[in-house]
Amino acid sequence: KNEVEQSPQNLTAQEGEFITINCSYSVGISALHWLQQHPGGGIVSLFMLSSGKKKHGRLIATINIQEKHSSLHITASHPRDSAVYICAVLDYGGSQGNLIFGKGTKLSVKP
Amino acid sequence: EAQVTQNPRYLITVTGKKLTVTCSQNMNHEYMSWYRQDPGLGLRQIYYSMNVEVTDKGDVPEGYKVSRKEKRNFPLILESPSPNQTSLYFCASSFGEPRVSEQFFGPGTRLTVL
Numbered sequence: 001k002n003e004v005e006q007s008p009q010n011l012t013a014q015e016g017e018f019i020t021i022n023c024s025y026s027v028g029i030s031a032l033h034w035l036q037q038h039p040g041g042g043i044v045s046l047f048m049l050s051s052g053k054k055k056h057g058r059l060i061a062t063i064n065i066q067e068k069h070s071s072l073h074i075t076a077s078h079p080r081d082s083a084v085y086i087c088a089v090l091d092y093g094g095s096q097g098n099l100i101f102g103k104g105t106k107l108s109v110k111p
Numbered sequence: 112e113a114q115v116t117q118n119p120r121y122l123i124t125v126t127g128k129k130l131t132v133t134c135s136q137n138m139n140h141e142y143m144s145w146y147r148q149d150p151g152l153g154l155r156q157i158y159y160s161m162n163v164e165v166t167d168k169g170d171v172p173e174g175y176k177v178s179r180k181e182k183r184n185f186p187l188i189l190e191s192p193s194p195n196q197t198s199l200y201f202c203a204s205s206f207g208e209p210r211v212s213e214q215f216f217g218p219g220t221r222l223t224v225l
Contacts, residue, residue, distance in 0.1 A: 031210045043201060045213040086154065088209075096208045097142065097161055098169055103153035 003027050006087055006102035013109050019074040021105045023087030026068065030092045034061050034072050037084040037104070046072070046085075077109045113138045115217035117202050123223045124192060132187045132220050134202030142205045142212065143185040144169070145177065147198040148219075154201070160185055161208060192224040 007022045023032070034046040047054050047061040049070065054061050058077075063070040074081055087102040115136045124130055134143065144159035146169075156169030160179040174196055176188040185204075189196060200220045205212035 033209065033214065035214075035216075041199070041219050043203075043216040043219075045215065048209075048211075048213045050210075088154070090209050096210055097144070097159040097167060099144070099156055099209050099214075100170070101146075101154040101156075103151070 003091075003100050004087055004089055004102040006085075006105050008105060009103070010106045011108070013077050013107070015078060015109055015111050017077050017109075019077050019081075019107065019109075021072045021074075021085050021087075021107070023070045023072070023102055024068060025070075025087075025089045025100075027089065027100075028092040029065075029068075029089040030096070031090045032063055032070050033088040033090075033099070034070070035086040035088065037086060039083065043086075074107075079109045079111050082108050113215075115202055115204050115215050117200075117217040117220050119220060120218060121221050123225065125225050126193055127191050130189050130192060130222075132189075132200060132202075132222070134185045134187065134204075134217060135183050136204040136215070137183065138204065138206070138215065139182065140204035140206050140215070141182070142208050143179065144203050144214075145175070145185070145187045146201045146203065147171065147196075148201065149198050157187070157200075192222075194224050196222065197224045198222060 049063045058075045060073040084104040086104045088099045145157040146154045158177040160166045202217040203214045
C-alpha cells in the first residue's frame with residue numbers, strides 16, 4: 001500500500017487554466033513538501049507545509065491535517081509550468097529524517 | 112553561489128566494480144540525504160545524515176554505504192554495484208531536518224551498471 005498517493009498521474013491543460021494537483025497520505029505527518037522536477041531532471045523545492053496554506057507567486061499549497069490531504073494549485077498556468085510535481089511527507093511516527101514520496105504528477109501546459 | 116554538487120553526473124560501470132558518487136554543499140547545511148529515482152517507483156530515500164558522524168537508513172539502503180566525516184560532504188558508496196542499482200541518483204541538503212527546512216537538490220547522477 002502506497003503511503004503517499006498523488007492524483008492525477010498525468011494532467012494536460014491549456015495555457016491560462018487553473019490547475020489542482022492532489023496528494024493524500026495514510027500516515028500521521030509532521031511536514032509535507034511539494035517539489036517540482038523540470039523536464040531536464042532538476043528538482044526544486046516549492047513549499048514546505050505543516051498546516052494551513054502558503055502562496056508563492058502563482059502557486060498555492062494547502063494542507064488539511066485531519067483529512068490527510070494536500071493540494072497544489074497553479075493559477076494562470078503557463079507552458080513553463082510543465083514539469084513533474086512531487087509530494088513528499090515526513091512520517092510523524094518515523095524517523096525525523098525519512099521522507100516518503102509520491103510518484104509524481106506530470107503536468108503539460110499547452111500554449 | 113549556494114549549491115549542491117554531485118560528481119560524476121553520468122557513469123557507466125560494470126557489475127562489482129566499486130564506485131563512489133560524491134555530494135558536496137556550500138551552504139553549511141546540517142541535513143544531507145541520498146535518493147534514487149526509478150520509472151514507476153518515483154523517488155526513494157537511500158540514506159540520510161542529520162549531522163557530522165550521524166547517518167541513518169532510508170527506505171532502500173541495501174547495497175549502499177555512506178559516510179559523513181565533514182559537514183559539507185556526503186559521499187554515496189556502492190561497494191559491489193549490481194544492475195538493479197542502475198538509476199538516477201539525487202543528493203539533497205537542508206539547513207535543518209525536513210520537518211522544518213526545505214530541501215536543496217543536486218543536479219543528479221545517472222548511473223548505469225552493466
